[in-house]
Amino acid sequence: MHANAFAIRRDILRGKAVTFIARAIPAKIAGKIVTYCHDVTPPIPLEAANLVCAEVIMYVMRYRSVDWLPVSCLLALASCAHQDLTPTHHPNRALVAEARSLATSLEAGVWPGLATGNFRVLLVDGDTEELLCFANEPPSGFLRNSYDEKLGCSVATRSRVFDPTFLATFPLDDGISTIVIGTPEATGKSNEEWVVTVLHEHFHQLQFACPNYFQRTLDLGLSNGDQTGMWMLNYPFPYQDEDTADAARELGVSLAEALQADDRDLAESLAKFLTARRSFAATIGAADLRYFDFQAWQEGTARYVERKAAAAWTAHSATRSSENDRLISALNAVDIRQDGRVAFYELGAGEAALLDRVNPAWADGYCEGDLSLHSRFER
Structure with a gap:
């Protein structure tokens, strides 16, 4: 064994650094470690030194031996044996x-x-x-x-x-x-x-982990041959059409009213929302409606989860009220001419929040069926 092997073994088996590094780097086969160590010539960068130390520590902790270590690797260990390897919290x-x-x-x-x-x-x-x-x-x-x-x-x-x-x-x-x-x-x-x-x-x-997610998005027929997914951002929806913009605004208002309705008036408010949605759909083509429904399902539900998480993060009722107020305000101010696709985040979040009231189990089958929230109002 190399003359310094026992001293280095004491260093690398002692202290918190061993526990930290042993968890950080999985054990590698001895041949790979030896090859890596042979390529290292001190002084070496801290990252490389940490890697060498970690791999050797894992081997030593497993086999309780440093007999096989070449001199170059021992020198590499010596160069980093006294580095501060305690993890920092960025x-x-x-x-x-x-x-x-x-x-x-x-x-x-x-x-x-x-x-x-x-x-x-x-x-x-x-x-x-x-x-x-x-x-x-x-x-x-x-x-x-x-x-x-x-x-x-x-x-x-x-x-x-x-x-x-x-x-x-x-x-x-x-x-x-x-x-x-x-x-x-x-x-x-x-x-x-x-x-x-x-x-x-x-x-x-x-x-994205929903079964066949990527194929199902392509099956919407909206990509126009794009395989990168950029069509989800750049689809040519008629945001500037006056009738469509007006109908989208009314859709947002109807959602806000339904979310604020008491239980006694909920059925009537839901019917008004569904009527407003049909009016919105009548101003656009079938492909445009599929795009809106997809964005409401994807970005709208993500915004809904974001808002619910923010509201639930604290037990203070004021925070929950604040998040609800933000959603209602956003729905009452829908402007697709100005906000484009981002307006669909709030409309989708509103649909998801309304589903909580009319179909409380809707989230359980979220990955199933079409990529739309609208069909869940009919279940």
Whole structure:
């Protein structure tokens, strides 16, 4: 055994750093570690040093031996044996952790299964992107370099690729749906707004996991050959048509009235809403109506979940009232000529909130049937 092996073994098996790194990096086969270590020449970057230390620690903890380690790897270990490997809590990572915790604690009252499934986040921060809470290995181009105890997740980084103002969810190059989001400062949101926006985007991850989601969206016949999904944003809906805009405004007003109706008047208010919806549908073509229904199902329900999460985040009734008031105000001010597709977020959220009153179990079959909320009023 190398003369310094016993001293290094004591260092790498002692202290909190061992527990931290052992969880952060899965064990690799000894041959891969040896090859990597042979390629390392001190001094080395902290990220690389952490990786070497982590892989060797995993091996040593499993086999209780460092006999096989080459001299170059021992030198690499020596170069980082005294590095501070205690995990740090990046403030924006802490907000992601808060969103994940909220999804768990609010699941029963907000949405069934909200805390389940993929919750991978790409945090765009300055010139760096951090991939948080990925399963197994990060995609090509990312360097796994730390573990965040508050998140309970490994973290991988790369140089920035996406715009720091992004607020979107889509598959990365490895095909896994990922929340791509800038910091609260870059996106112009308070910390509280940012956290519930993460939940909005996580709901999209749940939608994308619905059976045959992507094929079903193509089956709507709205993509015009686009395979990238950009048609969902750029579909040529007649937002500027005066009759359509007026009908959309009346649709919003009818939804607001139905949501505020007492139980005695609910049936009448529901009928008025359905009449307003038929009037809106009469101003557009069949494909346009499918697009509206899809946006209400997808973005509207995500906005509904976002608002419910914000209202349920605190026990204060004033907060719940505030979120309801915001929805009612937004519905009474629908303007598709000015807001375009974003107006459908509020109309869809209003439909979802109304469904809570007339069909309380509607969320249980959300992934089933057509990509529309309207049909659920008929069940």
